[in-house]
Amino acid sequence: MLELDLSEQISALRSTFGDIQSVVDVEGLKVQISELSEQAGVPDLWNDTEKAQKVTSDLSHRQAELAKIVSINSRLDDLEIMVELANDESDEDAVLEAQTELRSITKLLGELEVQTLLNGEYDPRPAVVTIRAGAGGVDASDFAEMLLRMYLRWAEQHGHKSTVLDTSYAEEAGIKSATIEIDSPYAFGTLSVEAGTHRLVRMSPFNSAGKRQTSFAAVEVVPLIETTDVVEVPENDIRVDVFRSSGPGGQSVNTTDSAVRITHLPTGIVVSCQNEKSQIQNRAAALRVLQSRLLLLQREQENATKKELAGNITASWGDQMRSYVLAPYQMVKDLRTDYEVNNPSNVFDGDLDGFISAGIRWRKRKQD
Numbered sequence: 001m002l003e004l005d006l007s008e009q010i011s012a013l014r015s016t017f018g019d020i021q022s023v024v025d026v027e028g029l030k031v032q033i034s035e036l037s038e039q040a041g042v043p044d045l046w047n048d049t050e051k052a053q054k055v056t057s058d059l060s061h062r063q064a065e066l067a068k069i070v071s072i073n074s075r076l077d078d079l080e081i082m083v084e085l086a087n088d089e090s091d092e093d094a095v096l097e098a099q100t101e102l103r104s105i106t107k108l109l110g111e112l113e114v115q116t117l118l119n120g121e122y123d124p125r126p127a128v129v130t131i132r133a134g135a136g137g138v139d140a141s142d143f144a145e146m147l148l149r150m151y152l153r154w155a156e157q158h159g160h161k162s163t164v165l166d167t168s169y170a171e172e173a174g175i176k177s178a179t180i181e182i183d184s185p186y187a188f189g190t191l192s193v194e195a196g197t198h199r200l201v202r203m204s205p206f207n208s209a210g211k212r213q214t215s216f217a218a219v220e221v222v223p224l225i226e227t228t229d230v231v232e233v234p235e236n237d238i239r240v241d242v243f244r245s246s247g248p249g250g251q252s253v254n255t256t257d258s259a260v261r262i263t264h265l266p267t268g269i270v271v272s273c274q275n276e277k278s279q280i281q282n283r284a285a286a287l288r289v290l291q292s293r294l295l296l297l298q299r300e301q302e303n304a305t306k307k308e309l310a311g312n313i314t315a316s317w318g319d320q321m322r323s324y325v326l327a328p329y330q331m332v333k334d335l336r337t338d339y340e341v342n343n344p345s346n347v348f349d350g351d352l353d354g355f356i357s358a359g360i361r362w363r364k365r366k367q368d
Contacts, residue, residue: 004095004098006083010076014076016113017073026069032062040055061184065185068112072105079101082098083098086098110357111357114356123186123189125187125189126181126183126223127181127222128165128222128223129191129194129220130220134197134216135216138172139200139202139204140215141173141176142173142206142215143198143200147219148175155350157350161182163180166273181224193360193362196219197320198219198323200217201325224288238290239265241263242261242279244257258274258278259272260279260283271287334355337355337359337361339354
């Protein structure tokens with residue numbers, strides 16, 4: 001049996017880990033955890049439920065982030081011991097275990113390394129993701145629902161809390177649009193590279209002739225605002241409509257008019273929420289999403305002004321950024337990074353990490 005030698009790989013991982021530690025403010029993270037722990041220990045914390053939930057959620061996220069970082073060094077030490085024992089005992093099972101652990105640590109370090117590239121102002125925020133069916137008729141509506149499931153599955157696989165805030169169902173199949181909130185540190189920074197136009201090519205299940213159909217869906221990603229963010233929305237700038245929540249086929253799932261639709265009159269932005277049982281809760285949630293979109297719109301306008309002053313205007317809105325091809329061959333390809341896989345089923349089941357990592361690195365190179 002050949003001796004297992006992972007010394008070069010482990011050395012490379014230690015080097016990468018050292019680079020990550022030089023970027024991540026571990027001491028600052030510990031200070032945040034200490035401060036949040038104090039706040040969580042205040043006896044009357046739960047008198048304000050919204051504040052209490054935010055404090056405990058932030059504390060949990062920070063603790064998980066720190067635990068992930070501090071565990072890596074000991075796991076690398078343990079890996080070296082596993083390799084040594086596997087070689088001493090010529091144990092094939094131990095060899096396989098060591099190789100599995102190597103892959104696991106490599107994946108974890110890759111995720112942490114990508115996170116160090118997320119240094120934008122709003123990157124650490126939770127994300128609000130909106131998916132809209134585009135050109136392609138019923139296939140586009142079905143495609144939009146496939147993307148909705150894809151992002152929900154991605155969130156589930158990473159242990160991120162996700163909430164469907166609003167869904168507008170199409171008449172025949174699929175959805176016209178859906179808005180979801182993904183509550184996790186760096187969810188916005190991570191998922192922001194998913195924003196753009198997605199294209200699906202397949203043999204349409206809705207076409208009796210079985211012809212190949214191309215359809216499109218748009219994905220919008222905005223950071224979830226916090227109460228400390230200053231995004232004033234005067235009451236006379238919005239119109240609030242209430243209606244009865246409904247599911248597929250238009251059947252009522254609520255006996256009261258609890259769903260809320262807010263229209264921002266100056267911009268025409270429309271936001272709906274029907275996830276909560278209370279009209280007051282739905283209004284508050286819809287207003288937060290509206291403020292998030294206004295925040296993003298403000299940033300886009302500022303960036304557009306900067307580009308105009310620099311004399312470099314790029315009209316990229318509406319250009320497809322990723323193609324999902326199911327016929328005549330199987331492939332998903334990101335047209336910005338050239339990253340591709342030949343298993344669309346896995347991608348639609350939430351396996352997006354490769355695309356996201358490639359997208360974040362691509363964006364960083366463009367910024368540099």
